[in-house]
Amino acid sequence: MNFKQLEAFYWLAKLGSYQRVAKQINLTQPAVSIRVGSLESELGAPLLQRDQPGVVLTERGYEVAEFADEFMQLYERMQKSLVKRERGAFVIGIIEPVLYSWGQEFVRQVKTAYPNVEFRVTGNAAMRNLVAEQTIDLVFATATVSSDPVPQSFAMRAVMGWVASTKLDIDDSEPLDAQALARLPLVFYPRDASQAAPRLEAVAEVRALDHLEDTAATLSTAAQMVYRGFGVAPLVLAPFTRAIAEGDVRPLNTSVPLPLMEIRCYYMNASRRKMAREIYGIAADVAQDWCEQHPTYATFLPA
Numbered sequence: 001m002n003f004k005q006l007e008a009f010y011w012l013a014k015l016g017s018y019q020r021v022a023k024q025i026n027l028t029q030p031a032v033s034i035r036v037g038s039l040e041s042e043l044g045a046p047l048l049q050r051d052q053p054g055v056v057l058t059e060r061g062y063e064v065a066e067f068a069d070e071f072m073q074l075y076e077r078m079q080k081s082l083v084k085r086e087r088g089a090f091v092i093g094i095i096e097p098v099l100y101s102w103g104q105e106f107v108r109q110v111k112t113a114y115p116n117v118e119f120r121v122t123g124n125a126a127m128r129n130l131v132a133e134q135t136i137d138l139v140f141a142t143a144t145v146s147s148d149p150v151p152q153s154f155a156m157r158a159v160m161g162w163v164a165s166t167k168l169d170i171d172d173s174e175p176l177d178a179q180a181l182a183r184l185p186l187v188f189y190p191r192d193a194s195q196a197a198p199r200l201e202a203v204a205e206v207r208a209l210d211h212l213e214d215t216a217a218t219l220s221t222a223a224q225m226v227y228r229g230f231g232v233a234p235l236v237l238a239p240f241t242r243a244i245a246e247g248d249v250r251p252l253n254t255s256v257p258l259p260l261m262e263i264r265c266y267y268m269n270a271s272r273r274k275m276a277r278e279i280y281g282i283a284a285d286v287a288q289d290w291c292e293q294h295p296t297y298a299t300f301l302p303a
Contacts, residue, residue: 001042003075008035009047010068016055039064090275093120093127093139096219097158098263100239101298102283102290109282117279123218131267138276139267140283149264154284155301156291158236160258161251167229175255178206185231187222206256236261238297260299 011021018029025032040047047061057065092110094103099121110117120130124144130136131145139145149155162181164170170184186206222233223240226249243249265283268276284303291300 001039005035005039005042006068006071008032009039009064010072012036012055013057013061013065013068018055089116089118090114090138090272090279091118091120091130091136092279093122093130093136093141093267095124095127095141095263096121097236097238097261098140098156100219101158101241101294102156102287105290106283106286109286110279113282114275114279134269136267137269137272138279139265140263141266142261142263143266146266149266150268150280152303153265154287154303156263156287156298157260157301158238158263158298159296160234160236160261162232162254162256162258163226163235163237163240163249164232164252165226165229165249166247168232170232170252172253175253177255181206181232181254181256187225187231187233189222234258238294241294241297 007025008021008027011024012018012032015021015024018032021027021032022029027035036047043060043064045060046058047064049056049058049061094106098106103121107119120127120136122130124141127136127139127141127145131139143149162176164184168184170176219235219239222235225231226233226235227243232252237244237251240249244251265280268280288300288302291298
């Protein structure tokens, strides 16, 4: 059984005339008859009462016609969806650590080459939803978006640290342990936030102790709170390169290490693979350049 057979029978059941079906699907009447006959042969049952004048379906014919109708509706929806998707903007998702490191140059180069591309900058939880809804074409994020990255994706391993404003008078001439950190004002992501997932184990010891804590829903909010001296936050250092160089913030000397944040390409729309691969290539080049210029903060791993 194939689509052409079902299509011919669908229109025959709907229009009731071989001549009208032939005109509808641009075939000859004998070709329509052959397709319907082939469908009957494959199903092993007659779909038409040939001893009756005109086109009259058998009981099995009515049953198959219902399935054919559902199939054709599904086919039509698929066609409309594909056309809409093809004509729609190509959408790229990046998380904030990407935006505030190599992301700005990435956006500039992509927009120059593909003016109609759209960017979504969001957290991992929202990114997961965009992937599930298939409303995004390319994603650069962490493993909390998907358990498996795109095969042979490059990676950026970004250094994390306990970041504080230089406005705060913190003595870290000796490494600060969990107890010492807990005595400082701290800024964390909410406990149920997906952004916190890569480092929950690293900060669990500190967070379990009595401490003063504020929460920030996004990296940009946490960064602003650190800048203003609200507290110390366990954050990826890449967005703070200029602020650290200018002496506004600094990573503290601690004995509570934080894991590297690994960023990869975690989704690529297979139906738009050609454009996705071209933009992925731009991302790889820009990310590698940024990492080579900032070796203290990140390492680039080629595919």
